[in-house]
Amino acid sequence: MTATTLTVRTDKLVVAWTDGTTATFPTIWLRDNCPSGLHPDTHERLLDLLAIDETPVLISASLDGNTAVLEFADGHISRLPISLMTAHRPGQPAVDAGDVPARLWRADHGAANIARHAAAPILSGELALKNWMQDTAEFGLTIINHLQDRTDAGVEIAELIGFLRATNFGSTFEVVNKPDPNNLAYTSVALPLHTDLPNQEVPPGYQFLHCLANEATGGGSLFADGFAMAVDLRAEDPDAFRLLCDVAIPFRFHDDSADIRVHRPVITLGSKGEVIEIRYNAHLAGIFDMPAEIMPAYYRAYRAYMAKTRDSKYRLTLKLKAGEMVVFDNRRILHGRDSFDPSTGFRHLHGCYVDRGEFFSRLRLLARKIDVAIAS
């Protein structure tokens, strides 16, 4: 889309586009984003915004091909690409390959329909990597299969995206039953659906659980889409939904070497009111401390969400096999497992995390590279 006419007002430029819409650019925005103000190497902004007027006076504007040529009263001339102005119309945030709408799912999606991607193509080609990441971003849950039988085989795929997110449990962790556990994951008991580490300021983003062995009786994996449960709660009981968004509750993990706490709501909304994060972990919820007046209503709301985590309507179950890795958005997808009998065989998952920041950075770079390759 390009511009058809430029209309000069003293303090703004009004651009009419070929699709019949218009956009208004205050003159200070035009000066702030003049390409002359960027460092040639780092592309960081060098312009001193305080060195220009609060409301620069625009005196003329003309089109020179795909560039707007703007003349200001102080003598400055800006040459702004129309493509820049199209992409950054005020009030319309730029299109970003990192904005992947969540495609919600419930049990009727079927465990057999969880997207499966083979490890080898992902390791050897950026298109396969991008396609798998895109699926993972949309559904929040995918499975990689045919991994090599090496402890690091899953981590190596995670590291194609970016560096690992370290936590107080280390950069990688072993889900096996062990003596003196500091976390229920390290026992053989059932783990009800939860998100990991809601006690962190930002809980880990994408979680990778590579199954090295799963020979014990029991130990099936459970998953549910926390966004779908939240959206359904909003439809059924808007007051409960609102309380889960508005009231921060304490989350805490502590052992001999860590005591990590935050107050955060169970449901976090984005700027458009969409659900962008779930923190749900009955084991790590601290002692509720909201005022007594709202506490009974809060408990009702919290229990309503909890009830959904027990509802088979939302739950997919599968038994991971050696050589498979589940990858899921830990800030969206709740995960759990059935109890298992450690006397019947060995169960060993090797896990790690990569945060959302690194994930979407990689997706943007891949999209740019692959889209350029396709276009050329």
Next chain:
Amino acid sequence: MTATTLTVRTDKLVVAWTDGTTATFPTIWLRDNCPSGLHPDTHERLLDLLAIDETPVLISASLDGNTAVLEFADGHISRLPISLMTAHRPGQPAVDAGDVPARLWRADHGAANIARHAAAPILSGELALKNWMQDTAEFGLTIINHLQDRTDAGVEIAELIGFLRATNFGSTFEVVNKPDPNNLAYTSVALPLHTDLPNQEVPPGYQFLHCLANEATGGGSLFADGFAMAVDLRAEDPDAFRLLCDVAIPFRFHDDSADIRVHRPVITLGSKGEVIEIRYNAHLAGIFDMPAEIMPAYYRAYRAYMAKTRDSKYRLTLKLKAGEMVVFDNRRILHGRDSFDPSTGFRHLHGCYVDRGEFFSRLRLLARKIDVAIAS
């Protein structure tokens, strides 16, 4: 403080304390926090909150020394320590060693009065470690001196707190001028006051800059308390302050290997309306994309904060010497440097970050250990 009387209502317990105040505990809270519901090893919550009534009926309550003995209609008997109830009165979040009020400062504090702590005692004793961390949490800025002349000497102190926060620049970074810079820090130009990496979902918490050499002419360090500037702006221009809190702006860093973006406000407030985070980096601010109607007012607000970052009223300047390390809260304290002349000598800082989560976890553990030692 202990309880004097317990008053039973069907759906709540009212506790009168020795200081004359009372607190109300809904019965569901009493059951949710019954000590019988915790895992003996991990202290995680095992109680199934859905297995109890929405409003358990309390029938009697009595004091047994420092324990409240509560009898419910379903036959359950809870023994709740009064200390637990004192510490967790609804509406009064528990006292936490991680809640350190910020002590704001301005230029009149004087660079000479920045708290200085010697490296050796911190490395050898937990009390010195705690005292230095406490100063750093309160003022947001301290200096450690007499570090050994080794590249890792500063990192070793950071790691006494917790693991390093990795970013797309690595786990540690070198502030030296280098060819083909992807960041202005890696040049010799002046860096105006800024916070690092506001383009991250959570910008790095505490920053450690260990000076290994600073022989070049120029290259002085600048610091300002971003919270103090925000609080002063709130007093002088509440509308501008409000816009900086309410309007998320784009921040972005991109090079060949990363493209990391967020929309966030410049000022973030905590639950009590206190300033808890500043994101300010003119170089990494993206192209503003708020609606054109509020854009001129936003620019005025943004420029008002920017003007404070140039105001000598807020600025401390100092020239780091080899063997000194500045440590500061990167989400509060703005830092910068004067330009330097690389032909006159070498300037080399070795840097790393430790996030707020790890910092306050360590402070809680130290406080618990040292307070126990003092009390015993």
